[in-house]
Amino acid sequence: MAVERRLPTPEAAELLELARELAEKELRPRAAEGERSAAFPRDVFRTIGRAGLLGLPYPERYGGGGQPYEVYLQVVEELAGEWLTVGLGLSVHTLACFPVAEFGTEEQRAELLPGMLGGESLGAYCLSEAHSGSDAAALSTRAEAVAPGAGPDAAGGYRVRGAKSWITHGGVADFYTLFARTGEPGSGAGGISCFHVPASAAGLAADPPEHKMGLNASPTAVVRFDDVAVPAGARIGAEGRGFTVALAALDSGRLGIAAGAVGVAQAALDLAVEHARQRRQFGRPIGEFQGVSFLLADMATQVAAARELYLAAARLRDAGRPFGTRAAMAKLFATDTAMRVTTDAVQVLGGSGYTADLPAERLMREAKVLQIVEGTNQIQRLVIGRDLLRQG
Structure with a gap:
């Protein structure tokens, strides 16, 4: 609609x-x-x-x-x-x-x-590792400083060793925004720095894409950094301040996930409404039965509410006001909504919804990953809960 x-x-x-x-x-x-x-x-x-x-x-x-x-x-x-x-x-x-x-x-x-x-390049964001997903500050990929004159440029630089997991666009990106440890092992969030690394850098390679239940056309892969030389000028922000950069980026990125979830949910709702108009049982369209019409009403209400929540968070961001907690709320609510609405759309379509002939089952499989990426919805609840207690 x-x-x-x-x-x-x-x-x-x-x-x-x-x-x-x-x-x-x-x-x-x-x-x-x-x-x-x-x-x-x-x-x-x-x-x-x-x-x-x-x-x-x-x-x-x-x-x-x-x-x-x-x-x-x-x-x-x-x-x-x-x-x-x-x-x-x-x-x-x-x-x-x-x-x-x-x-x-x-x-x-x-x-x-x-x-x-400019439109020709595509990027990837390299934060997660196999053992540090939600606990991103525990990452172990290391960027060791190289003395001036001995590194990739006259000012010195870094040598990066490690691997990043679950990287969207891994292997097809033109550049990678990398977070690596420049402090001592165990230095936590304060020992992480951010780097801009072109895909052409020697020693950078991606494993074959993961086999996923959805989003099959979007490659998700392990990206490996095998003694990759990174110039000093490729570090973004101060050394050891990369975790602050990562969290700020994720606040904005969560709004992108929320918006994508609303797009998926709206597509599922549109499919269900059209089917409810056309499918006839007992001499009338199934949408005229209260059991179906109430289900559609709930779906539409949830989609509209999710849209307004991400837009409200976006307006806070545009006004230069704090928006991180509202972004967590938007990501949480929108992606949970997408999961509910796509599941209900399959139910409205009945047997047809379970086949690959219609996109309902694909939308349902795609919605699931949105509850996981860029901070699981359990992490969003943690962020929201902490902020409530801090305010109190």
Whole structure:
């Protein structure tokens, strides 16, 4: 169904219409087969990149779109509703660009951001490890300092050794935003630094993609750093301050996941409503039976509430106000909503919903991962609960 949008400018309305048109023409015809074949749609990312959608929330002077998060997130929702691989990919790319845009020096921004935001490059965010997912501060990938004159440039630099797990775009990204330990082992959050590493760096390689229950066209892989030389100028922010960068990036990234979840949930709701209109039993459309109509009413209410929650958090961010806890709420509620709504959509469709002939089962499988990525929903509850106690 048509979603009523409140957009701040005519330019934003045109941008969202462009996203909707691209989603319908470029994503919808390819999503089902793309997921069946597990073929990463790199050409689609180039298409949306050339349309200006890969750098929306970043400044125009660096090649970005100069749009508020309120607008950017609605673009994510539109794309995710047709193909989550692309909507999630946009969110991950935006997350990977965040450290340079927000914590880089002016020289780093001027040098790196135009290429990162220009539409041809795609990024990946390397924080999680096999033993440190929710406990990200326990990461062990190490970046050892090299003396000036002995490293990859005259100013010295670092040698990186370790592996990152569950990396979206692992093996297909053009650059990796890496978090590695520069402090002593056991130094915790205070010993982590952030780096910008091009995919072409010698010693950087990805394992074959994981076999997943959904999002098959979006590669998730272990990325290995085997004595990778990183120049001193590739460190983003002060040494040992990388965990602060990572958490700030995740606050914004969680809003991207929330928007993507709403896109998935809206797609499932639309499918269920259309089926309830057309499917007839006992001489009338099944949507006229209270058991189905009440189910649809609950689904629609949950989707609308999830959308308003992520938009409210985005407006706080755009106004420069604290938004981290509201982002955790949005991620928690929107992804739980997506799981409920897609499950209920399969129920409304009955046997047809359980087959791969219709996208309901794919949407249900895709919704599950959104409760896990960029901080499990248990972690979101922990963040929210701590903030409530701190306020008290």
